[in-house]
Amino acid sequence: MMRSLYSGVAGLQNHQVRMDVLGNNISNVNTTGFKKGRVNFQDLLYQQMSGAARPTEEVGGVNPKEVGLGMMIASIDTIHTQGSLQTTGVGTDLAIQGQGFFVLKNGEKTFFTRAGAFGLDRDGTLVNPANGLRVQGWMARDVGGTTRIDTARDVEDLIIPVGSKDPAKATTSVNFACNLDKRTPEIPENAGPGAILEGTWSTDFKIYDNFGQEHTLRVDFSRLPGQNNQWQARVTVDPEGATPTNTAVGLGEGATAAGGPNIFTVNFSNLGTLAGVVDANGNQSPTEGDVNVRVAFDVQGSTPGADGNLIRQEFNINLGKIGSVVNTITQFAEKSSTKAFMQDGYPMGYLENFKIDQSGVITGVYSNGTNRLIGQVAMASFTNPGGLEKTGENTYVVSNNSGLANISPSGIAGKGKLIAGALEMSNVDLAEQFTDMIVTQRGFQANSKTIQTSDQMLQELLTLKR
Helix, strand or coil, rough: CCCCHHHHHHHHHHHHHHHHHHHHHCCCCCCCCCEEEEEEEEECCEEEECEEEEECCCCCCCEEEEECCCEEEEEEEEEECCCCEEEECCCCCEEEEEEEEEEEEEECCCEEEEECCCCCCCCEEEEEECCCCCCEECCEEEEEEEEEEECCCCEEEEEEECCCECCCCCCCEEECCCCECCCCCCCCCCCCCCCCCCCEEEEEEEEEEECCCCEEEEEEECCCCCCCCCCEEEEEEECCCCCCCEEEECCCCCCCCCCCCEEEEEEEECCCCCCEEEEEEEEEEEEEEECCCCCEEEECCCCCCCCCCCCEEEEEEEECCCCCCCCCCEECCCCCCEEEEEEECCCCCCEEEEEEECCEEEEECCCCCCCCEEEECEECCCCCHHHHCEEEECCEEECCCCCEEEEEECCCCECCCEEEEEEECCCCHHHHHHHHHHHHHHHHHHHHHHHHHHHHHHHHHCCCCC
């Protein structure tokens, strides 16, 4: 039998495999996160008709005589080049720009994928809705009153509790940064304590109690007579309420008991900056650093304590830093401006939406205006991603030659960044695939001609004897 027959058969079989891979690439041209395959060939075996001979003093060397016996598939590689990103506008869709894989789980079995078409199931778990595989990451936890994401822990299912409650938080601090006009008329000397006269600069700001009820904090600033750089501040919570809240202010312990004074004095330097505060009992603030005045008021609707009095809520009024003009109350010859600019209380709210940033951190957006850390999406990288085994449904599993998964947040160990609201498209280039298809078809045809020609030669041999 002629060896060329079997060489042609090997060529037909292996070009057929190459065509299968090309067909799979083309069929997945629009598959999210698909990575194309590539077939490499190598020659098979050689039959040596004579070996090589080294040169002698009489003649030169002789090369070996070898006849090839066909070809075989050297490898079918998965090409992990970056695919184009397609914007979808869906908040749970994630695309990886750079290296890395998403981590999915089915029970204890772990899968990896580049396809980030995720969604939420009925329990709020972030999953691949096509097969129910659960996206892995780290949930945020409360550590010492601070919400943190500990990426040193094992990965876990990511649950986004849409509709969950964010409990109300009472105001603990109110920051002021207003300017008091130095040209404001002084209080007449015969005015009573805490008098509010023409030219008084009043500021109103919303604060909250433990129930999340809204209250109005009013601070009235008036220039003291005969004192160029002193202002009297009168503090009232719910000044227009039907029931008095017994607002009291002061510095130090016990200064805010019910029935205490609700006025304090603000001192400014000749440069217009804050110099300090003195309360109605003569207590003075520190001469450097931040200036805080303690305020307390009765929370209407609260359960009275053992003494029969309503629960009193306390918070600080932060007037800013002594000697500073940034986010601090000042006294310049300009119109009195702004008022309190920040307070840390809020009413109860519900989780209405969430967003995922480039590092995979999931932040919940609540109806009360607060944002809360929910979790972070995990990513995996491999020493040899080409060694991963494909398991269908856009997933891979670890093989003996891929290396173990390095699971960490994005941006670490060569991992790329996440783009929310987008998906990674297939990296199949149709022009390249069609060109390879032409080359493969011609190779298949050439090998079929080899078999046909070898058959004709055998036919000639059989007809030698008639």
